[in-house]
Amino acid sequence: MQQRNFGTSNRPVPAIGQGSWQIEASGKADAIAALRLGLDLGLTHIDTAEMYGAGASERIIGEAIRGRRDEVFLVSKVLPTNASARGTLRACEQSLRNLGTDRLDCYLLHWRGSYPLTETVVAFEALKRDGKILSWGVSNFDLADLEEVTAIAGAPECNQVLYHLQERAIEHAVIPWCQAHGTALVAYTPFGQSPALYDPTTSGGRVLEQIALAHGATARQVALRFLLRYPNVFVIPKAARPGHVRENAAADDFELSAADAAALEAAFKLGSPRDLPMN
């Protein structure tokens, strides 16, 4: 599995990881099996949040990684409503308990809320000093938010944002900013918000299908590779079905050519700069 440096840590992390929003909906046994299969295939970056299933996702991951903690790059997120200085410490302790671990590799502010960023950052730095988190980052942060948090404590290690073929707004400024500041860009909902994207009777779907055929790949694998054409991007597809986990891991096996990327860029337009959307 291709590894990339995550943030400024020089820590190699697989470009393709595993999301876990709604993973509990598949039932505990299947969810655990899917996550473990992902680990076996090298998808060792696992993303979760205290919000997901009100802790159920973290607890399932805790079981899935039992005995394998050192293989995993483990990320969780504090809810904005908990992101006061004290609330962040409490939320992190609960996430660590849910996950059955003594540390997170990266801890994110899920999105910006009403607590001043300084409070959250003070808590993140305290957690880091205590070894409870190894790094911290943000999620759903647009340019002005990134600048603001950087002025407090330096650039975040990660910004996790919505990014897929039909939602490329971050290419205007957020990706370049992250590249310039050594911030890992983690793409969530990488398959997009509409299955129609993959409909081969549409012009975009046809382009995806043709490129996939040429690589002996699937349209969804091409969709992941498209996002990974930027060297600081990571993707975290969520998959509870074993076939999906295997397919996502196998997106590591090929690269898009410059011509493939150009054809996709033409088929799925960048659009004008605008505010960062959220899923």
Ligand SMILES: NC(=O)c1ccc[n+]([C@@H]2O[C@H](COP(=O)([O-])OP(=O)(O)OC[C@H]3O[C@@H](n4cnc5c(N)ncnc54)[C@H](OP(=O)(O)O)[C@@H]3O)[C@@H](O)[C@H]2O)c1
């Ligand atoms: N920071 C944030 O605000 C934020 C917001 C949203 C998501 N996230 C994170 O990003 C992760 C990924 O985003 P997401 O869950 O919204 O969407 P996603 O990963 O783009 O899509 C997940 C859906 O795609 C299906 N799928 C997975 N692999 C597939 C394949 N190879 N072929 C066909 N279908 C496939 C899954 O089915 P099965 O599960 O049935 O296999 C599931 O229904 C989340 O799980 C979460 O960890 C973060």
